[in-house]
Amino acid sequence: MKTPVYLQVPRPRPVSRRIAVLGLLSALLAATGCRERTAGGYQGYLEAEFIYVGAPLAGRLTRLAVTRGQEVKAGDLLFELEQTSEAAAVAEAEKRLAQANARLDNLRKGRRPTEIAALAAQLQRAEASLRWAEADLERRRRLLRDDVISAAELDLAQAQRDADAAQVESLRAELETARLGAREDEIRAAEAEVAATAAALERARWALDNKHQIAQADARVHDTLYREGEFVTGGMPVVSLLPPANLKARFFVPEGEVATLRIGGTVQVRVDGRPEPVPATISYVATQAEYTPPVIYNQENRAKLVFMVEAVIAPADARVLRAGQPVDVKVGR
Structure with missing residues (x-):
């Protein structure tokens, strides 16, 4: 134009x-x-899609581990927010989970061996009392037939024998229950408590982990938006990154020639200062036409452009390119 x-x-x-x-x-x-295309090619510029990294939780920025222009690898620390309360919440949740697990194990195991042994001893004493009461009842029946004792004394002996028999049955049932453990509903309630405390621990760990952010892929730090000591609102970006894969050439093709381009086609991108062009692959062709942009970099005014450089040159082609650089693009290999 x-x-x-x-x-x-x-x-x-x-x-x-x-x-x-x-x-x-x-x-x-x-x-x-401005010429809309150079000899055998098209003019355009490099477009960047930045990744803005923030924390979902608010907090004071305690450590900013990167600087503008720095190259980072996947897994490198970017920044940390204050995490005192989150660390305390994790410690509390871990202790609560340990208590819930201990209670569940105790219910499943039943009573302690010493308690079971005490119940068994009580049962033995009750069985011995029952045997004595049965023998005494039989003697009193013979004495009543001989008119030695009254019927009331026999009734007392019978009542004592019945009481001892009930005591034996009660202790046998209690001993069996102690060996079985807690009731099913108590165990289910304890299991639910363990699951709830485990979920609380997972939530606390998630909050603690999200107080620091790492790079998910190799990238260049484009900018840092906060300084150490400043308060960061939850969800606000702290660092912006530019992975090499997020840099693309954007150029403009006349309407009469756009039909010759295909998704996946190869183009050669030439950038000032590089003797050899950089190969690229077409990933998008607009579905609607637009007027020629008002600013197109041509050979004459391109020399007037300057770029602030804050990074060392990396081996990969994409790492030496900068967003906004004017480019010449030629279709084909």
Whole structure:
């Protein structure tokens, strides 16, 4: 697209002067106009898709581990927020889970061996008392037949024997229950308590883990948005990253030639300062046409552009490119 130049002509001029003005206008257009494509290619620029990294929870920024322009690897620490309360919550949840597990184990095991042994001893004493009561009842029955004792004394002996028999049955049932452990409903309630405390621990660990963020892929630090000591609201980005895969060439093709391009096609991207072009693959072709952008970098005004460089050169092609650089793109290998 050519940059428009507006001239005010207040009144008719002689033909010779008019020709001179037209010549001057042509010179200005030639000097400032923009070519939409270079010989055998198209002009465009490098577009970056930044990744903004923040924490879902709020807190004071205690450590900023990266600086602008730094190259980071996947897993490298980016920043940390204060985490005193989250660490305390994790410790409390771990202790609660340990208590819940101990209670569940205790219910499943039943009573302690010493308690079971005490119940067994009580049962033995009760069985011995029952045997004595049965023998005494039989003696009193013989004495009643001989009219030695009254019927009331026999009734007392019978009542004692029945009481001892009930005591034996009660202790046998209690001993069996002690050996079986707690009831099923008590065990289910204890299991639910363990599950709830485990979920609380998982939630506390998630909060603690999210108080520090790491790089998910190799990238360059584009910018840092907070300083150490500042309070960061939950969800606000602290660091912006630019992975090499998120840098792409954006160029503009005339309407009459767009039909020749296909998704997956190969293009050659040439950047100032690099002797060899960089290969690239077409990933998107617009579905609607648009007017030529008002600013297109041409060979003349490109020399006037300057870029602030804050990073060392890395081996990979994408790592040496910068967002906003003008490029020349040629289709094909």
